[in-house]
Amino acid sequence: MTSLHGLIAVVLVFLAATGITLPGPVGAGVEYVPIPAISTSKNDGNDIGLIVPILVTDPDGELKYIVAPMVVHNSIVGTRGSLNLFRYEPGGRQIRFIGSYTEEIERRAEFSYADPAFSHGRYSLNVGASYFKNATPRFFGLGQATSESDQTNYTGREARMNWRFGIHANEVTQIAVGQRFRQVSLQRGATDLPFTVDEFPAIDGVQGETLILGHRATFYYDTRNNLVSPTDGMAVTAYAELNQNIRNGDHPVYSRYEIDVKKLFPSESKRAILVVRANLQATIGTQVPFFEQSSLGGQNNLRGFGVDRFIDKHLISLSIEERIHVLRAKIAGTSADFEIAPFLDTGQVFNDYRDVTFQNYRMTPGIGFRGIVRPNVVGRVDYGYSRVGGAIFAGLDFPY
16 A cells, blocks of 8 residues: 555655755745655556645754645555654654545554653653555465466455563663554455455465464664664664464464664765665464565565565565765755665575575665655655566665
8 A cells, every 4th residue: 555655755756856946934844845646566556646745843944743635546446535644753752643545445544653762761662553454465375486477466454553662771782572463354455356365265364354462572783873864883683473363273373583684884975875684584383374474575675576475484585775875955944865776685485494595586676766854754766676577666764
């Protein structure tokens, strides 16, 4: 589902490419401009419409709010109206709300609160909840060797809740615990593709309603100089999670594990930053729903393929990206930096570690365009190429 995350990214890149100067403020620290909203995604289709981002800054020029009502027409699900609110506070604290209603099937309501310096910096706190119906997901089956001809579609009806509480052991190390709840059911999708439930009735998670309660412990080591728009440092995240599949009476418990390493190598001027990311995931258990397993494809890895193109129990991936500064401009009274970012993503999913071979790795080169309002906002558009064509993704963050 295309959201404000993608459309704001398109707006930022659009402003940079056309050199538009925003109009004068309509009030103290408030600026806005109607902008065409144009977006495309391999799974989600094409969007065209209008977005009116309202950017509110404090007297020092720091961005405080983004309020963005929008109306777009999607080539698959019809016209969508959305209201989006982002609030940014000192210390990296953020509040986000997204609500949307679409002509066909899709609905979304999402709230999140993040405070990385809770209680005077001693702890971190994250809470969130969402409900949505996404009518455009694809499923090709499990494994690395699935074929494009096996493509199916479904509507994912989901409700999610989560919380995480972390303790800062020192300035760069944090230990966190949290829980998540996920309710999922599959309904008929919005495309003419075969219905996933009809084509893959034996796949775990396809039939009926799935209720997941997860308990996670996470280790963070982070020397980056900013959580949202870093230019230097290293981040290591490792977690272990025990999950209860409440509807599954035969095999209700399974576990998931992940280690993710990111390292930034800036040039002396920091106008060019090489970023390397390695990721390893494992799922241990029987009858694990397909949407709870590891996946490749989408805006954060293997960007030449659609979201969740390859799914299996385990995953290994590597990405390299060079972020090159090209321009600085003023937007809503604040400085914005613009970058290009050539990249290469590679990886594979597998059911058993004995199946890992170099022949099974998929590679997707590509190019990204970034608009950054430091320290809180990153808008991006990435194009990745694959042997089946390519994919375009937009987001309100870095891919890693």
